[in-house]
Amino acid sequence: MQTIRLFVGYLNYQHIYTLFENDKHFSHLADFEREMAYRTEMGLYYSYYKTIITAPSFLEGVQLITRDTVTEHGHEINTLNRFNLYPEVILAFLYRPFRALAKSANWQVETCWQVNRGDLRPVESCEGIGNPHYFYITGVFVVAGTVATSLFYLGVLVSDSIFGGILSVLCFAFNHGEATRVQWTPPLRESFAFPFIIGHIAILTYIIKYRKSSTAHLLLLISAAVPALLFWQFTQFAFFTQICSIFAAFSMDLVPLDTAKTIIKSHLSAFFISFVMLFGNEMMIAALYFPSIWALATVIYISPMLAGIRLRPLYLLILALIFGSITLGLKVGFSKGLGIEDDAHIFDILRSKFTSFANFHTRLYTCSAEFDFIQYATIEKLSSTLLIPLALLSIGAFSWDFLSKTSLLWRTLENEDSEYGEVIYNLVQLICSTTMAVLIMRLKLFMTPHLCITVALLANSKLLGGDKIAKTVRSSVLVGLVAMLAFRGIPNIRHQLNIKGEYSNPDQEMLFDWIQSNTKQDAVFAGTMPVMANVKLTTLRPIVNHPHYEHVGIRDRTLKVYSMFSKKPVAEVHQTMKKMGVNYFIFQLMNCSNDERRPECVYRGMWDEEDPKNSARTSLCDLWILAANSKDNSRIAPFKIVYNPNRNYIVLKI
Template identity: 80%
Template sequence: MLLSGHIFSDSIFGGVLSVLCFAFNHSEATRVQWTPPLRESFAFPFIIAHIAILTFVIKYKKCGPTSILLLISAGVPALLFWQFTQFAFFTQICSIFVAFSLDLVPVTTAKTIIHSHILAFFISFVMLFGNEMMITALYFPSILGLATVIYISPWLSKLHFRPAYILTLAIIFGAITLGLKVGLSKGLGIEDDAHIFDILRSKFTSFANFHTRLYTCSAEFDFIQYATIEKLGTTCLLPFAVISMLAFGYEFLKNTNLFWRSNAGNEEVKNGEIVYNLVQLVCSTTMAVLIMRLKLFMTPHLCIVSALIAHPKLFGGDKISNPVRASIFVGILALLITRGMPNVHQQLNIKGEYSNPDQEMLFDWIQSNTKQDAVFAGTMPVMANVKLTTLRPIINHPHYEHVGIRERTLKVYSMFSKKPVAEVHKTMKEMGVNYFVFQLMNCSNDERRPECVYRGMWDEEDPKNSARTSLCDLWILAANSKDNSRIAPFKIVYNPNRNYIVLKV
């Protein structure tokens, strides 16, 4: 963050400002303090490093193998650790396209950047054992789209009327990206990322299915909360970022005419790194507004953009002496510290210890009473822990970006439906399940949002059985009465408490 702010603002004060902004808004920039094992917690430091390196490459117009290697060194780990990185990098490709189409990124530098993305993609694709989702997601088609734009731009630069030039590049980029995306998905029959577009569709229409409910009913995948905007405003991060953007936008529009005529390499281009980061911030903010969890992209980028306050060419530039500028900066730091320290104290006061005796008892029972090759099914979070702790084979796990996993999970979650017991038992048998781990809490009701509990999800997914008795009620009745006759051929083999029970298939 220090390096990003320093490069972006051309001032060490900007780097310090970015670091402080991040520290004072830490709770809105990451979830690592709550759930450290998240894939994003491992990937995001590399994403931030990649942004810093890219900003450096654009600012100083670097090109060649060294720059490519630096970008790959951050890009590959980011892609390996988190499946959503490729969507983040897609927005990066779009941001680079905007800066390039305005002639703010030289062709040689743009080629270096796109070559790094091509190599990072193929290295990651091989190391992820040919993950099909990487081919059909927007990232790969956008790489090819931007590469095409970069290599044909010298011929299109003959269009001296700038709006026509930009529009032509945009049409080429958009047509290749969307055309390849749709063509590859349909041609290869790959639907691994289809649920992401279903989630976005469900946010703006009445469309909903079981898979979208699993996401949109969670606060992390809802629209951004007003409380987040309020916090970012209270610490002055949001106002500083907006002021910085407006100040640069005014200076940029006042001093450039690249919107109206082609530069064609005849004059030195400047501020490409700033335009790239501002467009990237717009993309990150859009993602955060749609899916609150993705504010981890928006907040750090707000911190980077806020560094523009310390830029020596903005806010008066050379007209303001260094002592006056230093005094103003000290005042800004004092304001930041005053408004942000309560958040730091709040973060430091967070103390917790993970304790789940019921789950530990469950795992002990599994270790002692089941075979090593016994296959388990259940809700995704529990299955991840079963696999990690007991090393037993599992049917479904939280990697929901795989269409096969989504289909299997839907079948597994039919245990919460109103289907006939015999039908569900047959499904479990066909999948090779030996034991089903059931949490009674998963059968709870929610009068405020009935569609957001498993009972309601299944009424929506399977309306033809909505009038039948819920399997949830049968499992609970059998657990309370110690009578398995109502759930045969299932049998409860573990029932020590009111939390977990295990059904033998």
């Protein structure tokens, strides 16, 4: 079985790597083109890896990112605290000695050649593990490859069959495009963290199934939870759903007391280790995860006092009230008491989905497809490959078997030894993951893999007839099932492999060349969030705003920067830019476009909603466009257009 786990992990790694290369022709790009290919926040994250590997020493590089004055010009920030940059720190820590060792040993770890780019100037392109970009993405894809390994093991655990593991991995492969986006966006935090999250779920499932409670298993859980928490801010919300799922299984008497204590100790330990390593990240305190740990710990440790309650609905109600009141009480208490508002936008986003509430910040999220409700096309794709129908069949078959063996009304001593604790945990986790995906499409990376785990239940010999069906008949049915999955699944894989592209962005390349040649090294830039990340990465110029939006301070900064698209008076906006220390503002004409279908989702409409008192004034967008077309700066003074070669990127001097 170990061999199969390693094999499927390697296949997943190779598949991801191939898709990435096919999409961007990464091997033939120059390093500066590779930097531009890391769009939006990806470029921001990679810039810190670049900072560390180009610093005189590793420690000096780490000091530069923990005392950063370039990312948010005007004040110093600890980017390790803010941006979950431990993946970059670890990869840089490994790259520096590797490169030095390769050089001293005369290893050929990088091959370079000149690439002719037609009308553009020729560039040098280097590939090989010795290239910093290749070292970085290889690290990402090696970690991401383990997702298939964990899914295989989870399939085996819930089905008691190696075939269940194979079924789970095949479902993942056949629905790969709806299960992950690491192949398109390697530097994102989820690319590093999700493999540890699903690995943690696999370890937890094993511990629940076999009722483990030793120190070794405690440390095993911590070893997976800490990297997950360090690598992605959203992990704490994912772990909150895990706490809720464990609560459900424990309340049904399906998790032994000692095992539950081991699990909650691991979460508490992982939280404090991560909190310290992230230099006291305030958002961790205020999020639902930390309060829910204490709530579940309370439930676990007082449950023996409630052992006399035999009426299950009453027992569940009491535990639910305890769990819910402590979680919400501590959440509100920590947020209000410590004045932490960093996660307020998350609840604003959820509020905007069910009410008419909206503000500038929620529009920036919800107008993006990945933060919208899950699309019907996604459900259609997952249904056409039979993933959703088979998952529903698995749930139905399991529910029939479970309910026939379990008393829903009365608790009995026998229930403490009931089967299927690990399955109940994973099914509740599936419900949580599906809820997240339905609300925010980007989170389908949690739902789809868990649907694959659920399908593996069909290989469990205790379900769908159990021992009444001959082994040969059951095996034949499962083989037929795989054939049905492959009928639509294999074309999906072929479609992915047929995606061919070649990254090129000559307009942005010209812009960055101009910045390098015509501005001072300490010139401060502002602009739209995606462009600012690449400005920092490629030109090394200070910026005032960036795409990492999970902090109340940067949301306020971005609102001020984006007033350049408002209807405020020119003089007022100019004064705002001057106070922030901005020297140049970069924007694209498309930033000032209209959308008759969704007018609230363009900057013009957002500002009419945000600043109604100025809604009757002329939009600054119209002034920028008029000045760009007429080459007359009189109407936008004291701003001045200093770069406008191709009616795409425009640079205003403040």
